[in-house]
Amino acid sequence: xxxxxxxxxxxxxxxxxxxxxxxxxxxxxxxxxxxxxxxxxxxxxxxxxxxxxxxxxxxxxxxxxxxxxxxxxxxxxxxxxxxxxxxxxxxxxxxxxxxxxxxxxxxxxxxxxxxxxxxxxxxxxxxxxxxxxxxxxxxxxxxxxxxxxxxxxxxxxxxxxxxxxxxxxxxxxxxxxxxxxxxxxxxxxxxxxxxxxxxxxxxxxxxxxxxxxxxxxxxxxxxxxxxxxxxxxxxxxxxxxxxxxxxxxxxxxxxxxxxxxxxxxxxxxxxxxxxxxxxxxxxxx
Ligand code: ATR
Numbered sequence: 007x008x009x010x011x012x013x014x015x016x017x018x019x020x021x022x023x024x025x026x027x028x029x030x031x032x033x034x035x036x037x038x039x040x041x042x043x044x045x046x047x048x049x050x051x052x053x054x055x056x057x058x059x060x061x062x063x064x065x066x067x068x069x070x071x072x073x074x075x076x077x078x079x080x081x082x083x084x085x086x087x088x089x090x091x092x093x094x095x096x097x098x099x100x101x102x103x104x105x106x107x108x109x110x111x112x113x114x115x116x117x118x119x120x121x122x123x124x125x126x127x128x129x130x131x132x133x134x135x136x137x138x139x140x141x142x143x144x145x146x147x148x149x150x151x152x153x154x155x156x157x158x159x160x161x162x163x164x165x166x167x168x169x170x171x172x173x174x175x176x177x178x179x180x181x182x183x184x185x186x187x188x189x190x191x192x193x194x195x196x197x198x199x200x201x202x203x204x205x206x207x208x209x210x211x212x213x214x215x216x217x218x219x220x221x222x223x224x225x226x227x228x229x230x231x232x233x234x235x236x237x238x239x240x241x242x243x244x245x246x247x248x249x250x251x252x253x254x255x256x257x258x259x260x261x262x263x264x265x266x267x268x269x270x271x272x273x274x275x276x277x278x279x280x281x282x283x284x285x286x287x288x289x290x291x
Contacts, residue, residue: 007033007037007044008042009044010042012042013042013043013044014042014043014044014068015043015044015046015065015066015067015068016032016043016044016045016046016067016068016069016070016071016272017029017045017046017047017048017067017070017071018045018046018047018048018070018071018072018073019048019050019055019058019059019070019071019072019073019076019080020047020048020049020050020072020073020074020075020076021049021050021051021052021074021075021076022049023047023048023049023050023073024047024049026047026073027237027261027286027289028045028047028071028073028265029045029046029047030285030286030289031261031262031265031282031285031286032045032265032268032269033045034278034281034282034284034285035265035266035269035277035278035281035282038278038281039275039278041273041275043068043272043273048070050076052075052076052079055076055079055080055083056083059080059083059084059100059107060083062100062102062107063102063105063107066102067102068101068102068272068273069099069100069101069102069268069271069272070099070100071098071099071100071265071268072097072098072099072100073098074141077096077097077098077141078095078096078097078141080097080100080109081095081096081097081109083107084097084100084107084108084109085106085107085108086106086107086108086109087108087109087110088108088109088110088111090110090111090114090115090148090149091109091110091111093148093178094111094113094114094144094145094148095144095174096111096113096141096144096145097109097110097111098110098111098112098113098145098264098268099111099112099267099268099271101271101272110268110271111145112263112264112265112267112268112271113141113142113145113146113260113264114145114146114147114148114149114150114152115149115263115264115267116260116261116262116263116264116265116266116267117145117146117149117233117235117260117263117264118149118150118153119263119266119267120255120259120260120262120263121204121231121233121255123263124255124259124263125231125233125253125254125255125259126253127204127231127253129150129153129154129155129204130153130154130155131154131155131156132155132156132203132204133155133156133157133159133201133202133203133204134150134155134157134158134159134202134203134204134205134206135159135161135193135198135199135202135204135205135206136150136158136159136160136161136205136206136208137161137162137190137205137206137207137208137209137220137221138160138161138162138206138207138208138209138210138220139160139162139164139167139168139170139171139187140167140208140209140210142208142235143160143162143171143208143209144171144174146206146208146235147160147171147175148175148178151175151178151183151185152178154182154183155183155204156183156184157183157184157185157186158175158183158184158185158186159186159187159188159198159202160172160185160186160187160188161187161188161189161190161193162187162188162189162190162209163189163190163191163209165187165188165189168187168188168189169187171187172185172186172187190209190220190221193221193225194221194222194225199225199227199230200227200229202227202229202230203229203230203231204230204231204233205221205225205226205230205231205232205233206232206233206234206235207220207221207232207233207234207235207236207241207243208235210236211236211241212234212236212239212241212242212243212244213236213238213239215239217241218242219241219242219243219246220243221243223242223243223246226243226246226247226250226252227252228250228251228252230252231252231253231254231255232244232247232252232253232254232255233254233255233256234247234254234255234256234257235257235260236256236257237256237257237258237260237261238257240256241256244256258283258286258287258290261286262279262282262283262286263279265277265282266279266282
């Protein structure tokens with residue numbers, strides 16, 4: 007890395023931030039394309055967020071990624087939002103452009119791009135069961151509805167949050183799909199799974215080795231495509247999908263594709279996906 011007076015600066019705001027793989031991904035991409043950019047981690051405590059966002063302009067940063075716990079809290083401090091960010095109600099990318107801070111959300115689009123490009127799966131007209139109703143679930147479901155899935159079931163431990171997400175999705179203009187909230191613990195008593203084309207784990211279950219699977223591996227039927235958003239390890243369900251030779255993707259692909267879309271917003275260049283995938287795989291050992 008060759009930092010000079012002309013080097014452009016991007017980065018990520020989060021708390022905590024030390025675990026983030028985004029600096030690795032983006033700096034590898036800049037290096038590969040010989041671009042004079044650097045990507046830095048910024049540990050921003052919640053009470054400092056407003057001043058940190060003002061700092062983007064003051065320091066003339068090109069843009070930032072936003073991660074936990076700031077994705078929603080940052081919205082009031084931005085000048086504009088993309089339609090996706092506005093629908094999802096969360097921002098993961100900010101572009102400092104012509105004196106304005108514009109908020110985007112590339113999580114949902116990153117999910118869809120990885121699903122079609124790496125998984126060869128077209129969600130249009132498909133029946134989808136998504137587990138979870140948090141931030142990742144919200145971004146993914148808005149993109150799935152936009153891609154015109156035919157049925158979308160959202161199963162969450164806390165039913166009320168699944169219900170609230172369904173209510174928000176129903177308000178979107180493009181929402182012509184059948185939407186239904188479910189309680190995660192009651193899924194196995196239904197006869198839903200055999201009808202599902204795409205099963206997504208968008209809960210955080212699986213991030214730790216001791217986590218139980220959100221659903222019995224018994225329900226991984228050969229007819230479905232399984233996508234697990236957990237990116238830091240191979241979850242029990244991912245291992246089961248591999249054993250059963252079911253088509254699947256893990257959260258690393260969503261991570262790479264959302265990063266590639268942020269990279270494109272800041273630089274107007276296509277990100278080197280293969281290089282980004284390689285550094286993540288090397289890091290994983
Ligand atoms: P993220 O940004 O990764 O989506 P989040 O917004 O905190 O994180 O959402 C975490 C999701 O994982 C939620 O759907 C949560 O369910 P609740 O809404 O009931 O909290 C789900 N989750 C976390 N731990 C869980 C557990 N032990 N069992 C089932 N679901 C769990």
